[in-house]
Amino acid sequence: MAPGREVTTGWLGRLRRHGAVREGHFLLTSGNHSPVYIQNALILQHPAEAAAIGRALAARVRHLAPEVAVGPALGAVIVVHEVARALGVRGIFAERVQGRMRLRRGFTVRPGERVLLVEDVVTTGGSLAEVAALAADAGGRVVGAAAIVDRSHGALALDVPLVALVTLDLPIFPPDRCPLCLRGVPLDAPGSRVVLEAGADGPDSGGRPGAGATR
Numbered sequence: 755m756a757p758g759r760e761v762t763t764g765w766l767g768r769l770r771r772h773g774a775v776r777e778g779h780f781l782l783t784s785g786n787h788s789p790v791y792i793q794n795a796l797i798l799q800h801p802a803e804a805a806a807i808g809r810a811l812a813a814r815v816r817h818l819a820p821e822v823a824v825g826p827a828l829g830a831v832i833v834v835h836e837v838a839r840a841l842g843v844r845g846i847f848a849e850r851v852q853g854r855m856r857l858r859r860g861f862t863v864r865p866g867e868r869v870l871l872v873e874d875v876v877t878t879g880g881s882l883a884e885v886a887a888l889a890a891d892a893g894g895r896v897v898g899a900a901a902i903v904d905r906s907h908g909a910l911a912l913d914v915p916l917v918a919l920v921t922l923d924l925p926i927f928p929p930d931r932c933p934l935c936l937r938g939v940p941l942d943a944p945g946s947r948v949v950l951e952a953g954a955d956g957p958d959s960g961g962r963p964g965a966g967a968t969r
């Protein structure tokens with residue numbers, strides 16, 4: 755999808771109607787720049803929409819028979835909750851502590867448990883790969899991954915298939931070859947990442963805003 759080409763149907767249209775598809779000049783977590791980022795919080799703030807997202811993702815992964823849904827805080831927390839609710843399983847989240855993704859709060863993955871990875875936006879899949887490693891270290895068996903938006907360009911660093919409600923093929927530019935920089939368009943890095951903790955909402959973000967790191 756080219757930025758600026760308005761899509762008003764399906765899940766992309768739904769995201770757009772909630773203002774979740776932002777256009778401009780954004781710094782991604784990877785350090786690259788993009789003319790688009792996805793702010794799923796703007797659709798997830800509506801509980802009915804969040805529940806619908808959960809049901810839609812659950813329908814696509816139910817055949818994997820997951821027993822627990824796990825995603826990286828902060829961006830995935832609501833999505834995990836709603837997917838888990840729709841599946842009738844536990845939903846837990848991992849948090850970045852001093853740069854490392856960890857399960858806190860007494861959350862556990864049991865040995866042999868079938869784990870579904872959940873994310874809101876997948877760009878490089880870096881966060882999900884970390885969560886997958888965490889689950890595997892606990893003895894869990896990662897059976898699949900689900901995200902609202904996949905903007906990974908198929909370059910996902912995961913061993914399991916990813917299902918997404920929206921797949922976006924968006925341009926991503928290295929900062930030294932960014933046409934938006936060349937045109938002097940101010941670089942935007944909105945969001946909460948630095949306020950929370952570096953990386954707290956996932957380094958795979960690519961399209962989500964985080965102060966100094968947007969995806």
Ligand SMILES: [Zn+2]
Nearest residue numbers: 787932934935
């Ligand atoms: Zn740029």
